[in-house]
Amino acid sequence: MxxxxxxxxxxxxxxxxxxxxxxxxxxxxxxxxxxxxxxxxxxxxxxxxxxxxAKISHSGKGPRLHDFRHTFAVHCLKKWVINEENITNLLPYLSAYLGHNDLRGTQRYLRLTVDLYPNIINSVEKNLSFLIPEVSSNEAN
Known part of the structure; x- marks a missing residue:
């Protein structure tokens, strides 16, 4: 369901x-x-x-019906990152929506795209920077 x-x-x-x-x-x-x-x-x-x-070429590799599912999952992740949502809390909902029994099936669909990278870096730095402190210049070697 x-x-x-x-x-x-x-x-x-x-x-x-x-x-x-x-x-x-x-x-x-x-x-x-x-x-x-x-x-x-x-x-x-x-x-x-x-x-x-629709005059859309098909190369044998795509587009496939399954590509719509993957695109939907990736767009959900993108929206959540942009809106600074808690992905950890929302991922089980996406998993249930896609009809997966557990999160492993859902994680296959979620690929990071280039346009999301800056938002993820900013989010990690904002929320988790205390876990990995800055390296001072004398520690670089």
Whole structure:
């Protein structure tokens, strides 16, 4: 289960009312026309078709559907750093939102980007500088 906005909830309810009304099975929200789930191959082909229509090239390495998930996670981290949020407290929420059982799965998505680096350095210096004191010039060697 993941949290969703009320607007998206209403859209899902409408979708379920219109699409699932004849089907007694509701195990899959987006069922294939033949019942059950879509295969990975079908999802890949549908996504490639969307990329083609949008005139977005696909090199075989991307973009992939999974890239949207990674981008979402990285943008959350970036927003938190910029807003000086406590990432340690918020990371479990992101992990739950992404459907991970523990933080290890979430940590794979969180890569530091170049534009975040100065904010992280400033945050570390502001909050943790007492842990690693400045080195005086005679201690440099």
């Amino acid at each position: 993941i949290p969703i906005s009320n607007n998206l909830k209403k859209r899902f309810q409408e979708y379920i009312k219109n699409v699932h009304y004849l089907n007694s099975s509701t195990s899959f929200l987006f069922q294939s026309p033949f019942g059950g789930r879509y295969s990975e191959n079908t999802i890949y082909k549908l996504f490639r078709g969307i990329l083609w229509k």
